[in-house]
Amino acid sequence: MTVNKKKIRQQQKSTSSHIFYSKILFVFSLIVLILAIFTSRIIPSFFPRTIVSATSRLTITTMASSPQYTKELEVAQLAVQRAARLTKRVFHEKAKGTVSKDDKSPVTIGDFGAQALIISALKANFPSDEIVAEEEAAQLREDTPLRDQIWELVKSTKLDDEAAEQLLGGAIKDADAMLEIIDQGNSKGGAKGRIWTIDPIDGTKGFLRGGQYAVCLGLMVDGDVKVGVLGCPNLPVDDAAPLTADIGTKATDEGRGVIFSAVQGQGATSRPLGTAGLAEGKPIAMKPITEMSNASFCESVEAGHSDQGVAGQIAKKLGITRPSVRMDSQAKYGSIARGAGDIYLRLPTSKSYQEKIWDHAAGDLIVREAGGQVTDMNGNRLDFSVGRTLAENKGVIAAPAAVHDQVIKVVQEVLGQQ
Numbered sequence: 042m043t044v045n046k047k048k049i050r051q052q053q054k055s056t057s058s059h060i061f062y063s064k065i066l067f068v069f070s071l072i073v074l075i076l077a078i079f080t081s082r083i084i085p086s087f088f089p090r091t092i093v094s095a096t097s098r099l100t101i102t103t104m105a106s107s108p109q110y111t112k113e114l115e116v117a118q119l120a121v122q123r124a125a126r127l128t129k130r131v132f133h134e135k136a137k138g139t140v141s142k143d144d145k146s147p148v149t150i151g152d153f154g155a156q157a158l159i160i161s162a163l164k165a166n167f168p169s170d171e172i173v174a175e176e177e178a179a180q181l182r183e184d185t186p187l188r189d190q191i192w193e194l195v196k197s198t199k200l201d202d203e204a205a206e207q208l209l210g211g212a213i214k215d216a217d218a219m220l221e222i223i224d225q226g227n228s229k230g231g232a233k234g235r236i237w238t239i240d241p242i243d244g245t246k247g248f249l250r251g252g253q254y255a256v257c258l259g260l261m262v263d264g265d266v267k268v269g270v271l272g273c274p275n276l277p278v279d280d281a282a283p284l285t286a287d288i289g290t291k292a293t294d295e296g297r298g299v300i301f302s303a304v305q306g307q308g309a310t311s312r313p314l315g316t317a318g319l320a321e322g323k324p325i326a327m328k329p330i331t332e333m334s335n336a337s338f339c340e341s342v343e344a345g346h347s348d349q350g351v352a353g354q355i356a357k358k359l360g361i362t363r364p365s366v367r368m369d370s371q372a373k374y375g376s377i378a379r380g381a382g383d384i385y386l387r388l389p390t391s392k393s394y395q396e397k398i399w400d401h402a403a404g405d406l407i408v409r410e411a412g413g414q415v416t417d418m419n420g421n422r423l424d425f426s427v428g429r430t431l432a433e434n435k436g437v438i439a440a441p442a443a444v445h446d447q448v449i450k451v452v453q454e455v456l457g458q459q
């Protein structure tokens with residue numbers, strides 16, 4: 042009897058110590074898991090991709106319940122929509138008020154006007170945010186007729202929706218105030234705080250020749266792109282329309298004009314550029330590549346902006362059989378994000394050129410939120426935290442996440458043979 046009791050007591054003791062040790066083990070594992078997740082977010086390269094992507098999914102779920110950057114997104118979309126109204130007016134005019142910048146690249150009254158409208162909308166809503174924008178007003182201060190031409194456009198470009206126009210802060214006071222506003226885009230950029238980046242007309246050369254162009258706006262917080270908006274007035278509204286360099290010969294804008302948007306962790310959308318207010322956005326996603334031979338790739342129209350010879354060799358080695366679609370501006374990012382094309386290749390043409398952050402911020406986020414991966418030619422993520430340029434990166438390779446490693450491998454092989 043006593044022996045049995047003793048046995049039972051011993052058994053109870055060992056069970057409760059088991060439970061005690063299991064609890065300790067459980068709490069310890071939990072702490073390790075939390076630490077792993079926390080550290081993997083700070084130093085992602087130390088951890089396998091699976092852990093990092095599981096964490097991102099965790100972030101997405103958390104963020105979905107309390108969407109962030111709602112106001113930023115609304116203001117950015119409306120500001121891009123209004124600026125695109127201005128660029129479309131200039132686009133349909135014969136004389137586009139083109140002048141040459143110091144680096145010999147073109148700039149038009151559309152570039153200056155769109156930048157003034159976007160900055161004034163941002164300053165009305167987020168007065169302490171910094172802005173990195175492409176253009177500056179110096180030339181306009183010495184050229185009064187050019188300044189006045191832009192002012193005429195800026196003061197008469199409004200959204201039809203009165204409430205939306207009010208949200209953007211309404212009209213700019215006068216021509217001098219407009220010049221000051223243009224120059225508020227002179228931030229040096231960097232890794233701290235809230236910084237917007239604007240390309241009022243990306244693909245100015247495309248804009249001038251009647252090709253694709255984009256009005257681009259991105260918000261970076263501590264060097265990371267959180268919001269991206271691309272207005273592409275000459276792309277088809279239809280997300281399923283095939284990728285083509287041709288914008289058609291129609292004089293009307295019917296069936297054309299799209300805004301791509303993304304917020305980090307909330308996916309990417311497209312909506313018609315429209316005329317009044319904002320249409321409902323539709324989620325967009327990159328197309329999975331099942332056969333490389335059926336894949337399409339796009340690149341710049343300008344041979345001076347991207348090495349088309351090297352891109353051709355990469356495509357061939359990947360097994361891509363179709364010729365590239367040459368398209369100006371970040372319309373390329375939008376097009377692959379909605380599955381109209383598959384891969385975007387941008388190979389440097391010179392050792393010294395540094396890509397500008399306004400040429401890539403919005404597109405980078407939109408593609409990544411649509412299921413893509415965007416890196417430089419060495420496979421490193423684009424680093425928007427080092428100033429006005431992507432000084433730490435060379436070239437751009439954007440592709441569906443599932444094949445991106447394969448593309449980078451081929452890029453390295455081809456470049457290694459150079």
Ligand SMILES: Nc1ncnc2c1ncn2[C@@H]1O[C@H](COP(=O)(O)O)[C@@H](OP(=O)(O)O)[C@H]1O
Nearest residue numbers: 242243244245246341343345346369370394400
């Ligand atoms: N040598 C070069 N290499 C890469 N990009 C260049 C370049 N010279 C200019 N660019 C950039 O290429 C952008 C156009 O991109 P794409 O060639 O894809 O259409 C230009 O934007 P802007 O048109 O806003 O000036 C400009 O900033």
Ligand SMILES: [Mg+2]
Nearest residue numbers: 146147175245
């Ligand atoms: Mg330019």
Ligand SMILES: [Mg+2]
Nearest residue numbers: 240243244400
């Ligand atoms: Mg540009």
Ligand SMILES: [Mg+2]
Nearest residue numbers: 175240242243
């Ligand atoms: Mg530009």
